[in-house]
Amino acid sequence: xxxxxxxxxxxxxxxxxxxxxxxxxxxxxxxxxxxxxxxxxxxxxxxxxxxxxxxxxxxxxxxxxxxxxxxxxxxxxxxxxxxxxxxxxxxxxxxxxxxxxxxxxxxxxxxxxxxxxxxxxxxxxxxxxxxxxxxxxxxxxxxxxxxxxxxxxxxxxxxxxxxxxxxxxxxxxxxxxxxxxxxxxxxxxxxxxxxxxxxxxxxxxxxxxxxxxxxxxxxxxxxxxxxxxxxxxxxxxxxxxxxxxxxxxxxxxxxxxx
Amino acid sequence: xxxxxxxxxxxxxxxxxxxxxxxxxxxxxxxxxxxxxxxxxxxxxxxxxxxxxxxxxxxxxxxxxxxxxxxxxxxxxxxxxxxxxxxxxxxxxxxxxxxxxxxxxxxxxxxxxxxxxxxxxxxxxxxxxxxxxxxxxxxxxxxxxxxxxxxxxxxxxxxxxxxxxxxxxxxxxxxxxxxxxxxxxxxxxxxxxxxxxxxxxxxxxxxxxxxxxxxxxxxxxxxxxxxxxxxxxxxxxxxxxxxxxxxxxxxxxxxxxxxxxx
Amino acid sequence: xxxxxxxxxxxxxxxxxxxxxxxxxxxxxxxxxxxxxxxxxxxxxxxxxxxxxxxxxxxxxxxxxxxxxxxxxxxxxxxxxxxxxxxxxxxxxxxxxxxxxxxxxxxxxxxxxxxxxxxxxxxxxxxxxxxxxxxxxxxxxxxxxxxxxxxxxxxxxxxxxxxxxxxxxxxxxxxxxxxxxxxxxxxxxxxxxxxxxxxxxxxxxxxxxxxxxxxxxxxxxxxxxxxxxxxxxxxxxxxxxxxxxxxxxxxxxxxxxxxxxx
Numbered sequence: 001x002x003x004x005x006x007x008x009x010x011x012x013x014x015x016x017x018x019x020x021x022x023x024x025x026x027x028x029x030x031x032x033x034x035x036x037x038x039x040x041x042x043x044x045x046x047x048x049x050x051x052x053x054x055x056x057x058x059x060x061x062x063x064x065x066x067x068x069x070x071x072x073x074x075x076x077x078x079x080x081x082x083x084x085x086x087x088x089x090x091x092x093x094x095x096x097x098x099x100x101x102x103x104x105x106x107x108x109x110x111x112x113x114x115x116x117x118x119x120x121x122x123x124x125x126x127x128x129x130x131x132x133x134x135x136x137x138x139x140x141x142x143x144x145x146x147x148x149x150x151x152x153x154x155x156x157x158x159x160x161x162x163x164x165x166x167x168x169x170x171x172x173x174x175x176x177x178x179x180x181x182x183x184x185x186x187x188x189x190x191x192x193x194x195x196x197x198x199x200x201x202x203x204x205x206x207x208x209x210x211x212x213x214x215x216x217x218x219x220x221x222x223x224x225x226x227x228x229x230x231x232x233x234x235x236x237x238x239x240x241x242x243x244x245x246x247x248x249x250x251x252x253x254x255x256x257x258x
Numbered sequence: 259x260x261x262x263x264x265x266x267x268x269x270x271x272x273x274x275x276x277x278x279x280x281x282x283x284x285x286x287x288x289x290x291x292x293x294x295x296x297x298x299x300x301x302x303x304x305x306x307x308x309x310x311x312x313x314x315x316x317x318x319x320x321x322x323x324x325x326x327x328x329x330x331x332x333x334x335x336x337x338x339x340x341x342x343x344x345x346x347x348x349x350x351x352x353x354x355x356x357x358x359x360x361x362x363x364x365x366x367x368x369x370x371x372x373x374x375x376x377x378x379x380x381x382x383x384x385x386x387x388x389x390x391x392x393x394x395x396x397x398x399x400x401x402x403x404x405x406x407x408x409x410x411x412x413x414x415x416x417x418x419x420x421x422x423x424x425x426x427x428x429x430x431x432x433x434x435x436x437x438x439x440x441x442x443x444x445x446x447x448x449x450x451x452x453x454x455x456x457x458x459x460x461x462x463x464x465x466x467x468x469x470x471x472x473x474x475x476x477x478x479x480x481x482x483x484x485x486x487x488x489x490x491x492x493x494x495x496x497x498x499x500x501x502x503x504x505x506x507x508x509x510x511x512x513x514x515x516x517x518x519x520x
Numbered sequence: 521x522x523x524x525x526x527x528x529x530x531x532x533x534x535x536x537x538x539x540x541x542x543x544x545x546x547x548x549x550x551x552x553x554x555x556x557x558x559x560x561x562x563x564x565x566x567x568x569x570x571x572x573x574x575x576x577x578x579x580x581x582x583x584x585x586x587x588x589x590x591x592x593x594x595x596x597x598x599x600x601x602x603x604x605x606x607x608x609x610x611x612x613x614x615x616x617x618x619x620x621x622x623x624x625x626x627x628x629x630x631x632x633x634x635x636x637x638x639x640x641x642x643x644x645x646x647x648x649x650x651x652x653x654x655x656x657x658x659x660x661x662x663x664x665x666x667x668x669x670x671x672x673x674x675x676x677x678x679x680x681x682x683x684x685x686x687x688x689x690x691x692x693x694x695x696x697x698x699x700x701x702x703x704x705x706x707x708x709x710x711x712x713x714x715x716x717x718x719x720x721x722x723x724x725x726x727x728x729x730x731x732x733x734x735x736x737x738x739x740x741x742x743x744x745x746x747x748x749x750x751x752x753x754x755x756x757x758x759x760x761x762x763x764x765x766x767x768x769x770x771x772x773x774x775x776x777x778x779x780x781x782x
Contacts, residue, residue: 009362091264095272100280107495108457114479114487153603156573161617162593175607194371198461216377224377228370235369252607252648
């Protein structure tokens, strides 16, 4: 079942691909110095998959980038969500942390890249640090908001039922805040990819961003397109995985089922 | 939720304690040499550097000059994103066919981080103004489009029915019904856009540019001038904050005028 | 076990707004008391003080002779908004309080089975709350409260969020439940009919600051007229004794509204 919307979408994509072929290959209106033709794109793809480019084959570049994102993201979630929950739960913690947070928050994560390189060099550690900073903020804010917007009766019902503190956290606060927590995780994941690509473009020795960087310096449009599409595919896969986890965790939630 | 807000005095004291701890720890790490001063200058050194850069050039220009170069690009990119994104979003919210055509393209491109456009941006528009502007555009465009689209798409159906009943044409429907109804959503989108655009600008300047704050920071990083890097971060944070505050003000004003809670 | 006592209870919010003044009320064990009064008269505050969600500004509230200081499973609450845990199934919602009371698993099973049967929920045990209608959700909430075998049951406009027909069904069911398994119940409601139909005594409150205006003893009338021989609420509502009581309360409340100038 595709439906009207699906058919139009499919037609659009086919038309775009045809246009790409016509403009680059048949009429030559777009020169290959600006944008690769389908043939050049596929040649670049073959090259990086067989002989490799920028020091490795595509799969190992992609794998490396994916690992870094997952690690930075994981560190951010493991530190950010509990802090946000705690701030939401305890007004004193909020009052203590908030001013520092307000000072650091306006600095875009990408602005940490030079400092991270100064501190940790061009290797993986610097990237994980910047991703952590980028993904930390949405995790904290959304977990915080999640706790603050729990319906008072739900919370009172738990107290009325004599819920001990640890169970209150695990079975009431975390699940009640989880729709917001997942919103935060989605934003965090997006920020993680943006930051990683930027960090690898600024300086790296391997990774998708490094492929882009090399292709830019070599003025190699075919490889640039390969790099960009790889970024897109990786972003898509991780977003889908997170969405699946969310649907599973929030099966009870009406709002999550659209 | 659970506890009432702290009284102002108490919350002020806690806040001050938090800041003091933060600055104190930073100073301690730096002054005692636990972290080499070359890599972690004390807060005072950074502040001093910041004021020094206000008048003395680094990487070819003073900090205000770098900032104004950055801001020019930013303004071009952000205005372009709003000028294309908002009308397109409104049109998509009204014309189903356009929605069905653009949405799949947009959904496909959405997963590519805006910063990944850097190589093509440099190739197509150079590294002076055009390239960075395109990257800012790539960062700021999606929220403009999405929020205008949502605002127009989810207008109270009664309003549209009422306008239809009064015999309203397409142009007037978009300009006088959908646009005003979507304004709160559009403004919210602009705020997100502004933040993302500013962040993209920084990224763009770190990678390809010959002027601007980001460029200054990369140059400082190359010559291990940590205080200058951090002063640049402060400047970026300050400008980002000012932009956000201004847009928040605008949003609050608009919501009050509409009789919505601020 | 299970008596409730208000001794000189007053409540002031924010140091300014006096909500309750000088409340003296004794509720005996297994007695069903309903409180009616104009909006904002503090009737819900009375219940929340017994539950331990709010502390009185003056006087004391005690349950079974112990002064109330905090919420606990000995005083189960049924909320107007149901307040079920949406991430837990019906069974898990009912089980939650039992686990908090550290009741062993085998015993929990039989208690849950009993509660499900009592409220006709057997076939919904593994459903999530959002899959149930409002009436069914409130049944779960009542089951969750009843299963704890609390000393007192506090019901805060429990049927206020239900549609008129469901409401009648729930009222009839609650009457059967209350006559078969009598508990000490404090019941807050807007509806005069509901109060007269359900309660042994009806407490009428004045408008803010709320005081007890009048306490009507319904039980002797109900027993002498044998209301319980009827299955349906409308048959009871037609009885002259019922109409008489209802009119009396209406007039009493109308006086309160009149004073408010409405």
